[in-house]
Amino acid sequence: MTPENSPFEASSCQNYESLHQTQQPHKSSAPRNRTLTCSPQELESLSQCLISLNTLVNVEAIAGKIIHQDLFEAATYLPEAFVDLLILDPPYNLSKNYNGHVFRQKDRAQYEDWFREMITAIQPILKPTATVYVCADWKTSMAIAPILDSHFHVRNRITWEREKGRGAKTNWKNNTEDIWFCTCSEQYTFNVEAVKVKRKVIAPYRSKSGTPKDWNEEKMGNFRLTHPSNIWTDISVPFWSMPENTDHPTQKPEKLMAKLILASSNPGNMVFDPFLGSGTSAVVAQKLHRQFSGVDFNQEYCCWAIKRLQQAQTNETIQGYTNGVFWERNSLNHQLAQRHTPTD
Numbered sequence: 001m002t003p004e005n006s007p008f009e010a011s012s013c014q015n016y017e018s019l020h021q022t023q024q025p026h027k028s029s030a031p032r033n034r035t036l037t038c039s040p041q042e043l044e045s046l047s048q049c050l051i052s053l054n055t056l057v058n059v060e061a062i063a064g065k066i067i068h069q070d071l072f073e074a075a076t077y078l079p080e081a082f083v084d085l086l087i088l089d090p091p092y093n094l095s096k097n098y099n100g101h102v103f104r105q106k107d108r109a110q111y112e113d114w115f116r117e118m119i120t121a122i123q124p125i126l127k128p129t130a131t132v133y134v135c136a137d138w139k140t141s142m143a144i145a146p147i148l149d150s151h152f153h154v155r156n157r158i159t160w161e162r163e164k165g166r167g168a169k170t171n172w173k174n175n176t177e178d179i180w181f182c183t184c185s186e187q188y189t190f191n192v193e194a195v196k197v198k199r200k201v202i203a204p205y206r207s208k209s210g211t212p213k214d215w216n217e218e219k220m221g222n223f224r225l226t227h228p229s230n231i232w233t234d235i236s237v238p239f240w241s242m243p244e245n246t247d248h249p250t251q252k253p254e255k256l257m258a259k260l261i262l263a264s265s266n267p268g269n270m271v272f273d274p275f276l277g278s279g280t281s282a283v284v285a286q287k288l289h290r291q292f293s294g295v296d297f298n299q300e301y302c303c304w305a306i307k308r309l310q311q312a313q314t315n316e317t318i319q320g321y322t323n324g325v326f327w328e329r330n331s332l333n334h335q336l337a338q339r340h341t342p343t344d
């Protein structure tokens, strides 16, 4: 998307150009801290780019927009059957303070009721060919799996090794999250070639004639493009030295969203995120030339999302995804080398 057709140039977003130039230093003094924040002035200006719904709307009214509202209220005004890819990253069944909005852990039956009500509210917005990804921790998964099963075709459960978790004295450290892969029907998009993982070859077997078997010799070493499995070990949680980082307590990595979006949508498709948070899915959808929209009831998070979207207009980089390829973790040097040699 170019600045010329940006959804943020509406008259309500007057200060778009000047805000585009500013990057506030983070409150922490660490010199390499690149965490994105908004000054009070930016919050005031960026909040004018947000919309909230009070009447039934068509797709054009929400495409490229961030809806600052409670999802349950917004859902009653959304168009029917407009979503190709739904990314659901709801509050897990844990007590969590989302910048003043506190989600309290419920007993399992109460959480199931909340989750069922939420799915029922948003199911009408899905196209019959839509894909739905749902994030959860292992305990939340136990509650939601039967509900997903009764509403969708559950096709897989991806396990993401987060590489960050709190150690426990009487339990195993919780180091993974689930991402449930569901579709609305048997007809759905899955672009496997778009999400292959580039790995260093440990055992470079050759055929009798000496040619590499399923791998390539490159300047930086020997690599293989492998089929993506349902165990993802190549994605780190955003941290303070990454430009995509915000202070959102449960921000998802852009690389993770990129895999979901590339696999399960095509350019121009509509990606919708009802619990948008810092805007990761919308930012990645924009970088990958999909349409997007999303909802969050926290105004500051919505503003972070808008600021990230603005930055994405001139920088479509997705850390860990270079030249159309996903790289295994800790391979930044190889990726940088490839960026400089685009013919590789």
Ligand SMILES: C[S@@+](CC[C@H](N)C(=O)[O-])C[C@H]1O[C@@H](n2cnc3c(N)ncnc32)[C@H](O)[C@@H]1O
Binding pocket: 069, 070, 071, 072, 089, 090, 091, 092, 098, 101, 248, 250, 251, 252, 253, 274, 275, 276, 277, 278, 279, 280, 281, 295, 296, 297, 298, 301
């Ligand atoms: C798990 S976080 C999503 C994080 C997001 N994927 C990201 O990368 O930043 C859940 C988000 O849902 C929002 N939320 C929770 N309940 C909501 C509701 N009823 N309506 C709208 N937003 C809600 C919270 O403010 C929070 O930002």
